[in-house]
Amino acid sequence: MIQNVLLTGANGFLASHILSQLFTSQTSSIQHVRAVVRTSASADQILHDFPSNSRLSIVMVPDYAASGAFDSAVVSPDHPFDVVIHTPSGFGDLASSAHEHPMVKGALELLGAVKRFAPTVQRVVITSSNAAVIDYDPKVATTGKVFDEEDWNPVSWEEALPAGVSGQYKASKKFMEIAAMDFISKHQPFFGLVVLCPAAVFGPLKHVAGRGLNDLNLSNGMFWKMFCSARIEAKLPKQTVWSYVDVRDLATAHILATTCPIPDAFGHCLRLIIFARPFTYKAFCDILRANVPALAERTPQLPESDVVDEGAYGLSNARAIEVFGDDLVFRLMEETVVELAEQLLGIERAEKGSGK
Template sequence: MTKVFLTGASGFIGAHILNDLLNHGHTVVVAVRSATRGQQILNRHDRDAANKRVSFVVVEDFVKQGAFNHVLQTNAPFDAVIHTASPYFYNPYDPENEILRPAVQGTIGILRSVTEYAPTVKRLVITSSFAAMINFNRHPATYSESVWNPMTYEDALRPSVTYPASKKLAEEAAWDFMEKEKPHFSLTTFCPPLVFGPVIHHLESLRDINTSNTRIRDFIQGKYKDAIPPSNLYLWVDVRDLAHAHIRALTATGAENERFFVTAGHYDNKQIVDIIREEYPHLSEVFPPKDLSGDLPKDVYQYDNSKSVNVLGLTYRTLRESVRDTVASLLKIKE
């Protein structure tokens, strides 16, 4: 088994990755921005913490130059690194300094730190996003790993598109680094679309839920009694499948220096509402009317997830299973 350095373990995706790592027998050191977040993680994994299979280090500023140098040295040796942490502001006040630079510099920073201070690392995995692939102006017929968001740095200075552009620029910078520096480790990136699934990390309230799951939260809270809101994006994946993809990337032959598009397929908000109505009939009174139509276009863009299936051996959960389990987890969290 391997020793893994993980960032973002206090978040929605990172928490599931940590679970999967521990379930597969790995030892994990997680980087968190505060001791409070670190302790919350240990409390959730008390047995593994007691056995020293999970521990945390505080890195207050992930973007600061050399932020990971010391922790990689003092907690060595590591076999792999998984980087999931990323800045996110829905309406940034300062797009360049709040999102663009942190996204790119944070990604390059950990690549450089591993290159210089973690000589035993063999594989590095980064969570990118479908945002790094999407073309808002003209969707391709089929989305696959070969497709890239066409936005430039100048485009990204517009607050409305800063986040998706930052994901493209950060991932692009990572691959440029690999090409120029040729480090001792391989790189694997993942580009998930909307990520649904049960919440297992610490939340103070449902107000703090991850962006993709907000639509499910809003449905069960009765925020859309009269209409179904636009779906906007028609591809999704369950967080547990995404987490498992990260774990497989640490050992799977053929995952080295590859980009993966991880998606379970199409959906729309109408399908989500119908599933919740059927699985949780006691909530039906807060839902939109049954006779409303969905908005999944007949000519919606297609997807090719065959690489994730063939190389990583992924078997994707159904939308019903994902939505059902998501709602079950949300009903346990205070408003």
């Protein structure tokens, strides 16, 4: 039973849902959540959604990678933390080495601060990505291989450098995980570590006020551009991502990960792939055309083939299902796709109404 939580990146796409569920879950025993944000604007965003919440406090950490960044944030005499949930966002960051990447440095700064100053913490949960799992080399990714938690993206930092932001993002998730697990192995702290590796994340935003279509996170921005703001005859790029999870289900997985058992076989570290099911671009388009009339001429009408490319890689979520059991139930694809599209259309109407 968790009572006091430190949540980083609390205004983000995923973390805002985690924050909401911490307070609203029927089984929640939360006494206090400290939300870590980088800017005062992010703090204002949270206060807009959770006004006058006596169980919520906010602290600003402008640079997660700075030396001692979290030292004061993890100290809470009145509400000593049981759990830390770290949702790092590193897309757009660049670095000459893995060790210098802000996502890697930020994770180590947080783990070090918890070990030094927060002895009541029992569990740290970190958001990674299936980008840290999959080998994207076509010689592997097109052989029908099903990746699981024992797999690692084999990319080196030297190989990631020429690939720019996207390549470094994938590599940084991998090296962040490795750094975090090495920390646990080396220091043997009093807390366990759970790392979640989600597939593509779609779903409605928790924060809508003041948000525009240019402010969307990467996956929802792709969803809007490809499926809701195109033309009926549009041709879509070749699909390379084959599995997804609703952001609300991923948020639930993070909360479950704060108390789930870590089997002895995994020591103090547990790695879990999180996804709901495979999907195709055509499946998303068919759902939208059938359920959202406003998109009848804006969603591509794709060819009849609705199967994953022969030889396309897959993912296994068997370990997560075993660990979480019936506590994690994935929403239907129709719910995710339709609710997201309708919300984005509402944002579009608001922008047009305001003259943007």
